[in-house]
Amino acid sequence: MHGRVKVKSTAQQEEEKRKEREKKLKIYVAARDACFSKRKEGIWDEGALQITQQLLSSNPDFGTLWNYRREILMHLETVKDEDEVQKIYEAELSFLESCLKVNPKSYGSWHHRDWVSTRLPRPDWARELSLCDRCLSLDDRNFHCWDYRRMVVKMSGVPVDQELAFTDRLIGSNFSNYSSWHYRSTLLPLLHPESPELPSPPRSSLPPSPQTHSHRVCEEQLLKEYELVQNAFFTDPNDQSAWFYYRWLLGRAEREEMISCVFVSREEERVSVAFSRPVNAQSVGLLLVLDGLPQRVEWRSVHPRFKHSPVWICDLPPGTVSDITNEHNLTVHWMEKHTHRDCALYTGRTESWCRDSATDQELFRSELSVEKTSVLQSELQSCNQLQELEPLNKWCLLTIVLLMRALDPLGYEKETLAHFQTLKEVDSTRSAYYSDLCSKFMIENTILKMEYAEVRVFSISDKNLTTLCHLDQLLLVTHINLSSNQLQRLPPQFAALQCLEVLEADNNSIENLEGVYHLPKLEEVLLKNNKISSLADLQPLASCLKLKRLDLRGNPVTRVANVESELAELLPSVSDLLL
Amino acid sequence: MGTQVKDVIVKPDAPSTLLLDKHADYIAAYGSKKDDYEYTLSEYLRMSGIYWGLTVMDLMGQLPRMNRQEIIDFIKACQHECGGVSASIGHDPHLLYTLSAVQILCLYDNVDALDVDKVVEYIKGLQQEDGSFAGDKWGEIDTRFSFCAVATLALLGKMDSINVDKAVEFVLSCMNFDGGFGCRPGSESHAGQIYCCSGFLSLTGQLHQVNSDLLGWWLCERQLPSGGLNGRPEKLPDVCYSWWVLASLKIIGRIHWIDKAKLRSFILACQDEETGGFADRPGDMVDPFHTLFGVAGLSLLGDEQIKPVNPVLCMPEDVLQRIDLQPDLLS
Numbered sequence: 001m002h003g004r005v006k007v008k009s010t011a012q013q014e015e016e017k018r019k020e021r022e023k024k025l026k027i028y029v030a031a032r033d034a035c036f037s038k039r040k041e042g043i044w045d046e047g048a049l050q051i052t053q054q055l056l057s058s059n060p061d062f063g064t065l066w067n068y069r070r071e072i073l074m075h076l077e078t079v080k081d082e083d084e085v086q087k088i089y090e091a092e093l094s095f096l097e098s099c100l101k102v103n104p105k106s107y108g109s110w111h112h113r114d115w116v117s118t119r120l121p122r123p124d125w126a127r128e129l130s131l132c133d134r135c136l137s138l139d140d141r142n143f144h145c146w147d148y149r150r151m152v153v154k155m156s157g158v159p160v161d162q163e164l165a166f167t168d169r170l171i172g173s174n175f176s177n178y179s180s181w182h183y184r185s186t187l188l189p190l191l192h193p194e195s196p197e198l199p200s201p202p203r204s205s206l207p208p209s210p211q212t213h214s215h216r217v218c219e220e221q222l223l224k225e226y227e228l229v230q231n232a233f234f235t236d237p238n239d240q241s242a243w244f245y246y247r248w249l250l251g252r253a254e255r256e257e258m259i260s261c262v263f264v265s266r267e268e269e270r271v272s273v274a275f276s277r278p279v280n281a282q283s284v285g286l287l288l289v290l291d292g293l294p295q296r297v298e299w300r301s302v303h304p305r306f307k308h309s310p311v312w313i314c315d316l317p318p319g320t321v322s323d324i325t326n327e328h329n330l331t332v333h334w335m336e337k338h339t340h341r342d343c344a345l346y347t348g349r350t351e352s353w354c355r356d357s358a359t360d361q362e363l364f365r366s367e368l369s370v371e372k373t374s375v376l377q378s379e380l381q382s383c384n385q386l387q388e389l390e391p392l393n394k395w396c397l398l399t400i401v402l403l404m405r406a407l408d409p410l411g412y413e414k415e416t417l418a419h420f421q422t423l424k425e426v427d428s429t430r431s432a433y434y435s436d437l438c439s440k441f442m443i444e445n446t447i448l449k450m451e452y453a454e455v456r457v458f459s460i461s462d463k464n465l466t467t468l469c470h471l472d473q474l475l476l477v478t479h480i481n482l483s484s485n486q487l488q489r490l491p492p493q494f495a496a497l498q499c500l501e502v503l504e505a506d507n508n509s510i511e512n513l514e515g516v517y518h519l520p521k522l523e524e525v526l527l528k529n530n531k532i533s534s535l536a537d538l539q540p541l542a543s544c545l546k547l548k549r550l551d552l553r554g555n556p557v558t559r560v561a562n563v564e565s566e567l568a569e570l571l572p573s574v575s576d577l578l579l
Numbered sequence: 580m581g582t583q584v585k586d587v588i589v590k591p592d593a594p595s596t597l598l599l600d601k602h603a604d605y606i607a608a609y610g611s612k613k614d615d616y617e618y619t620l621s622e623y624l625r626m627s628g629i630y631w632g633l634t635v636m637d638l639m640g641q642l643p644r645m646n647r648q649e650i651i652d653f654i655k656a657c658q659h660e661c662g663g664v665s666a667s668i669g670h671d672p673h674l675l676y677t678l679s680a681v682q683i684l685c686l687y688d689n690v691d692a693l694d695v696d697k698v699v700e701y702i703k704g705l706q707q708e709d710g711s712f713a714g715d716k717w718g719e720i721d722t723r724f725s726f727c728a729v730a731t732l733a734l735l736g737k738m739d740s741i742n743v744d745k746a747v748e749f750v751l752s753c754m755n756f757d758g759g760f761g762c763r764p765g766s767e768s769h770a771g772q773i774y775c776c777s778g779f780l781s782l783t784g785q786l787h788q789v790n791s792d793l794l795g796w797w798l799c800e801r802q803l804p805s806g807g808l809n810g811r812p813e814k815l816p817d818v819c820y821s822w823w824v825l826a827s828l829k830i831i832g833r834i835h836w837i838d839k840a841k842l843r844s845f846i847l848a849c850q851d852e853e854t855g856g857f858a859d860r861p862g863d864m865v866d867p868f869h870t871l872f873g874v875a876g877l878s879l880l881g882d883e884q885i886k887p888v889n890p891v892l893c894m895p896e897d898v899l900q901r902i903d904l905q906p907d908l909l910s
Contacts, residue, residue, distance in 0.1 A: 002817065004864040006851070021616040028619060036669045062623045064670040067717060111719040141811070143767050150765050178812040182767045185756035238584070240800060240812050248756040278787040305910075308787040433799050433836040437792070491910050 031055050039068050044075035053095055060099045060106040070115060082121050089120045097131065104135060110144045114151060125156030140170055141179050160191045175232040181245040184225075192221035217249075223375070225249055230382055233395070237386060243395040250379075250402060255363075259341040261355035261475055262332050263498065266324060266345070268520050269316045271297075272498045273332050273341075274355070274475050278308040285335030286312070290320060291328055302495035303517055310472035311496040324348060351499075358473050359451045364409060364444035376406050394427040401441075409445055416441060435466040435486075443470050450477075456499065461485070471496045471515075478521070483507055488531075490515040505530070506551075511537065518543045528578075529554035535566050542570055549576040585815050586803040593848035593861050597877065599884060602870055603641040605855030606632045609867055610645070625667040626657060626676035628867055630683050635871040637686050637895050638878060638886045651692050654680045661704075662697030663715065673715045674705060674727040681731045685898055690735065699737045702728050710745030711763075721762045722753050726775035729782045730892060733904060738782070747785050750776050758793035770801060770810035774823040777830045778891045781906040786831065791909055795833035798824050806841030807860070817859045818849045818869045821876035822893070829879055829890035832909035839880050846873050846880075 009017070031051055038048045049072055052065045073092065077085050093116060099109045117123055132149040135142060153163055164187045170180040217225070229249065232242035261274035271288060273281070281299040288295045297316065301309035321328050327347045333340040343354040358364060380403040387396045401419050404412035420438040424431040446460045447470060457479045465485035471493040474480070479502045487508040494515025501521050506528040513532070516525065522544040532538065533556040541547060550571065552558055558579045560566070567577060609632060612618050621628060629650060636642045657665045657680065663672025664680040677698060684690045705713045705728065712724040725746055732738045752764045753776065759768025760776035773794070780786050801808040801824045807816025808824045821842055828834040848861045849869065856865030857873030871893075878888040887896040891906040899905065 002859050002863075003815075006858070006862060006864050025614070025616040025619055028616070059620055059623070063673065063715075064623065064665070067671050067715075070717060107719070111717075114719075115717065141813070143761070143769060143811075147762060147766050150763075176813055179767050182755065182757075186765050244757050244797070244812070307784055429802055429804075429838040429841065430799050430836060433796060433833075436836070440792070 028055070028058075035065060035068065039071075044072040048072055056108075057099060057102070060103050060109045063108050066108050066112045069112070073116075073119075077119075086121045089116055092116050093120075100135065104139060104142055105144055107144065110148055114148065117152070118155070123155070125152055125158075128152045129156070129158065136170070140174065140177050143179065146179055146183070160187050163187055164191060171228070171232070175235055176239040176241055178241040178244070181241050185245065185248055188217045188221065188225070192218045219375075222249065226375075226379060234386060237390050237393045237396060240395065243399065246399060247402065250376075250399075250406065255361070257337050258339050258356070259332055259334055260361065261353060262330065262341045262343040263351070263353040263355075263475060264321065264328075264330055264343055264345050265351045265499075265520075266321050267350060269318065269321055270313060270498075270520070271316060271330065271332070272311060272313050272475060274311050274472050274496075275334070276310075276361075278306070278310050279312075279334075280308050281312040284337075285333075287333040287335060288314065289331040289333065290316070295320075302498070303492035303515065305492045305514075309496075311475060311498070313498065321345060324350070353476060355476075357451045358444075358447050358470075363473070364405070364448065373407060376403055379403055380407065392422070392426045394423055397423050397426075405441060405444075409441065410448060413445055432466070435464065439463075439465045439467045440469050443468070447473055457481075461504075468494065475499065478502070480504065483526075488512065492517070495519065502526075513537060513540050516540050516544060520544075520546065522547055524549040526551045527555065528552070531555065532557045535560060535563070535570060538567070538570060545573060547571060547573050549578075550574050551578040553578050584803065585809075585813055586805050587807065587816060587860050589805050589845060589848045589861055594850040594852050595844065595847050597847060597882065597884060598850055598852065598855060599639050601852070601855030602850075602857070602874065603636065603639050603644065603855075605851075605865065606636055606867060606870065607641070607644045622667045623670060624676075626654070626664060626679040626683075627666065629653075630679035631867045631871040633683055633686055634894060635867070635874045637898070638871075638874055638888055640886065642686065647687055650683065651687060651689055654683060655692055658693050658697070661716075662694065662699070662701030664693070664698070671715060672701070674702070674712065674724045674731070675714065677701065678727040678731045681734050682892070682894060685734050685894065685902060688898075688901065695735055695737075698731065699735065699740050702731060703740050706741050706746065708745075710742060710747070710749035712746070722750055722760060722772055722779070723762070723775045725750050726779045729779055733782045733906070734892070734902065736902075736904075743783055747780070747783050747788075750779050751785075751788055754790075757797045758790040759797055768797065768811070770798070770808070770820050770823040770827065773798070774827045777827045778906070781830050781891045781908065784907055786907050786909050789831055789909075791831040791833060795828060795831055795836055798828050799833070799836035802837045802842065806838065806843075806845035808837070808842065815860065816845065818846055818857050818876070819859065819872040821846050822872035822879075825876050825879050826890040826893070830908055834879070843877065843880050843882075846876050849873060 031054055035048070035051055035055065049069060052069050055062060056065050073088065076088055080088065093113070096109055096113045096116065099106065103109065117128060129152050132145055132152060135145040164184065167180040167184050170177055226249065229242050229246045232239065233246070255276050258276050259273060260276050263272040286299055288297050295316065297314035299312045299314050302311045302313060325347055328345040330343045330345065331340050341354055343352055345352040380400065383396055383400045383403060387393065387400060390396060397419050401416050404416055417438070420434050423434045442460060442463045442465065446458060450458055456477050458474055458477045459481040461481050461483040463485060465482065465487055468487065468491060474497050476499050477497055478499050480497065480500060481504040483504050484507040487505065487510055489510060489512035492515045495517040497519060499521055500519050502524040503516065503522065504526045506526055508530050510527065510530040511532060517540045523546050525541065525547060528551050532552065535557065537557065557563060563579060567574070633642065633645055636645055654664065656668055659665060659672045661672060664677040665672045666676045680693065681690065681698065684692055707713060707720065711720045712728045713720055714724045728741065729738065729746065732740060753760045753766065755761060755768045757768050759773045761767050761769060761772050777789060780789060801810070801820065803809060803816050805816055808820040809816050810820045810823060825834065828836060849857045851858060851865045854865060857869040858865045859869050874885055875888045875893055878885040879890060889896050889899050889906070890908070892899065
C-alpha cells in the first residue's frame with residue numbers, strides 16, 4: 001500500500017464505507033469463484049475472458065487470472081484462423097492499455113503485454129513504441145515502461161541512434177531524468193565504442209553491461225557528452241542525475257587482468273601471489289613452475305574468511321629453495337587468463353619479487369581516467385567556474401576532487417583535503433562516506449610516495465584515516481605506521497602484508513585485530529592507546545610466530561585480571577610486553 | 580531554476596518512540612479480518628503477507644501469538660504438483676510465494692511440511708539457458724526471481740542443484756553504470772533490485788564482484804533531508820527502502836555511510852499511534868509489508884528491543900543460526 005493518505009472520518013461515514021465494502025466484497029468473491037470454477041472445468045471461452053477482465057480491471061496484480069487468460073488465448077489460437085486471432089490479441093492489447101492507464105506500475109499488466117506482443121501474428125511495433133512514448137510523457141521514470149520499450153526496440157530492430165535521439169529529446173525537455181541518463185549509458189558504448197577495430201573479446205552471450213564489460217566511449221563522442229552534461233549541471237547544479245552520469249563518463253577503462261606481483265621467501269619457503277582483482281586461486285587454474293618443474297602446492301587465501309582474495313599464498317615443498325647458494329626461477333601461470341609472471345631468486349638472496357607497481361599500472365588515477373590531460377584540465381576549469389557560483393554545491397565539489405585526482409593526485413593533495421572538509425560540513429549526513437573516500441585517496445597518495453621513494457615503509461600517521469584499503473598493494477611492505485588515525489580495526493585484508501616486520505598503530509580506536517593473522521615476519525606490534533578490551537581480541541596475534549615486542553599500554557585489556565600470565569600463555573614468543 | 584528535492588516533512592508531533600506492543604496487536608489482528616474487502620483483494624500475495632506478518636512478530640518476540648498449525652496446513656495446501664507454492668489456494672505457483680513459504684517454515688522449524696525435493700525440482704526447472712530465472716512457467720524474467728531461487732535453495736541447503744555460475748553471470752549482466760542493478764540487462768538501477776542482486780551475490784559467494792564504493796555512494800545518496808530513504812534518485816522516501824537500501828549497504832559493508840539517527844526518526848514517524856503498524860510515509864495508511872520493513876530496518880540500525888535481523892534473507896538471525904546458514908557480508 002503506497003501513498004495512501006489516512007483520512008479521519010466520522011462514525012457514520014465509517015458505517016457507510018463498511019456497507020459499501022461489504023457489497024463490493026460480495027461481487028468480487030462471486031466473480032473470483034466463478035473464474036476459479038470455470039478454470040477447473042477447463043472452460044476456455046469468451047465468457048471467461050470477460051469475467052477475468054472484470055476482475056483484472058480493478059486488481060491487475062492478480063497474477064493467476066492473467067495466467068488463465070493466457071490459457072484461454074492459447075486455446076483460441078488453435079481453434080480460430082489467423083485474422084480472428086489477430087483481432088482477439090488486438091482486443092487484448094486495448095484492454096491492457098486501459099489497465100495500464102489505471103495502474104501504470106503493475107508488473108502483471110506489463111508482463112502480459114510483453115507476452116501478447118510476442119504472440120501477435122502481425123505485431124505493430126510502431127504502435128507499441130508510440131504507446132511507450134505516451135506513457136513516458138506521463139511519467140518519465142516508469143521503469144516498467146522503459147523495460148517494455150527496450151523489449152520493443154529489440155524485437156523491432158529500432159536503430160540505436162534513434163533511441164539515443166529519443167533520450168536527447170527527453171533530457172532536452174527535462175535534465176532531471178535519471179532514467180534517460182541511465183539509458184544513454186547503455187546506448188553510447190554500443191554506438192560509439194572506444195576502438196571499433198578492436199571489439200571487446202566475447203565473454204558471454206549476454207548483452208554488455210556498462211559495469212562488467214568494456215564500456216569506454218570514443219573520445220569525439222565523449223567530448224560531446226561532457227558538453228551535454230555540463231549544460232545539465234550548469235542549469236540545475238543540484239540535480240544528481242547529471243552528476244552520477246558525469247562520474248561514469250569520467251570513469252576509467254577496465255583494469256587489465258593479470259598477476260601483479262610474485263614474491264618468494266627462502267626462509268619461509270613460501271610464495272605469495274597478488275592478482276589485479278580478487279580471485280579464487282583454487283578454481284582459476286593456478287600453476288607454479290619452479291626451475292622448469294610444475295609444483296604440486298596448495299594455495300590458500302591470506303585469511304580463511306576469503307574465498308576470493310587478491311593475494312594467495314603457497315608453501316613450497318620443504319628444501320626446494322632453502323639453500324642460499326642455489327639460484328631458482330619461478331613462474332606462476334594464471335591458466336584461465338593465459339597470463340603468467342616470472343620471478344628469479346638469485347644466489348645469496350633471501351627473498352625476491354617481480355611486480356607491476358601501482359604507479360606502473362596507473363592504478364590510482366582514481367577510478368578516473370586515461371583521458372588526455374588537456375580534456376580533464378578543461379573539465380576541471382568548468383567545474384571550478386561552477387563552484388565559484390555555487391560554493392557549497394556538494395556534487396560540484398566532489399567532482400572537482402575526482403578530476404584533481406585524475407590529473408595530479410599528489411600535486412592537488414592540499415586542495416583535495418580542504419574540499420573534503422567542506423563536503424563533510426555541507427553534507428554532514430554523508431560525512432562518513434567522505435571520510436572513507438578521503439582515507440582511500442590518502443592511502444593511494446602514500447602508496448605513490450612510497451613507490452617513488454623506492455622503499456618498503458608505508459607511513460600514514462595523523463591523516464584522519466577511518467578505513468584501510470588497497471592492502472593488497474602493500475604485500476612487500478616491511479614497516480607500516482598507522483599511528484594517530486581513527487581506525488577501528490585491522491580488517492582481514494590486512495593479512496596480505498606478508499612481509500610485515502613492524503606494525504605501528506598507536507593512538508587509534510582499534511578494537512579488532514582480525515587481520516594480524518599469520519604474518520610470518522612480524523616481530524613488533526605497537527598498539528598504545530587503542531580500544532582492545534579482551535584477550536580474545538588478541539587471539540589473532542598468536543598466529544604470528546615471530547612476535548617479540550607488543551605494546552598494549554592504554555588499552556582496556558591491560559585491566560583484565562592476570563593479563564600478564566594469560567598473555568604469556570597466549571603469546572609465548574613475546575619477550576617484550578608493555579602493559 | 581532548479582528542481583525541488585522531493586521529500587516529506589516530518590511533523591514535530593510525529594511518533595518518536597517505538598510502539599512495539601501496538602505493532603504486535605496490529606499484526607495479530609490483521610489475519611483475523613479474513614472477510615474484509617481489502618484483505619480479500621490482496622489474496623494474490625497472501626503467502627508473502629503471512630511471511631511479512633510472521634517475521635515481524637518473530638523479530639518482536641511475539642511469534643507464539645500466531646496460529647502455527649493453521650498456517651502450516653495452509654502452506655501444505657498451497658504446494659502444487661509441480662513443486663511450486665502459490666500465494667493462496669486456487670492461485671498458481673510462483674517463485675515469490677515459494678520463497679515466502681520456505682521462509683515461514685524456517686521460522687517454524689518445519690521445512691518438511693513441504694515436499695522439499697519437489698520444491699527444488701520446481702526451482703531448477705525455472706532456470707533459463709542464460710542463467711536467469713523465470714518467476715513461473717509463464718516466463719517473466721527478473722533478477723528478483725534469481726534472488727528468490729537462490730534464497731529458497733540456500734534455506735533448503737540445496738544450492739548445488741542449479742547452475743550457479745550461469746545464474747551469477749546473468750545477475751552481473753544486469754549491473755549498471757552506477758554500480759546498481761535492475762530487473763533485466765539494461766534496466767535502470769532500483770534499490771529493491773539492488774537488494775535482490777546483492778543478496779543473490781552474497782548467497783552465491785560472489786560479493787567481490789560488486790563495486791562497493793560506487794554502489795555504496797549511490798545507496799547513501801538515497802537518504803533525504805527528512806532522514807528517510809528513497810529507492811531511486813528524485814523519488815519520495817518510503818519506509819520499505821529503509822530496508823532495501825539499508826540491507827544492501829549492510830551486505831556491502833557500508834551501512835555507516837548513512838545518518839542512522841535521522842533514518843531512525845523517519846521510520847519511527849511512520850508509525851500509526853492509533854492502530855499500530857507502519858506506513859510508507861508519515862500520515863499514510865499502515866500495512867504489514869511496511870510494518871515488517873520498518874521494524875527490520877530499526878533492527879539493522881541496532882535497536883535492542885528487536886531481535887537482530889539478517890540483512891540478506893530478512894529473517895531473524897537466530898533462525899538462520901538454527902539452520903546453520905551464514906550468508907557472506909563484506910567488511
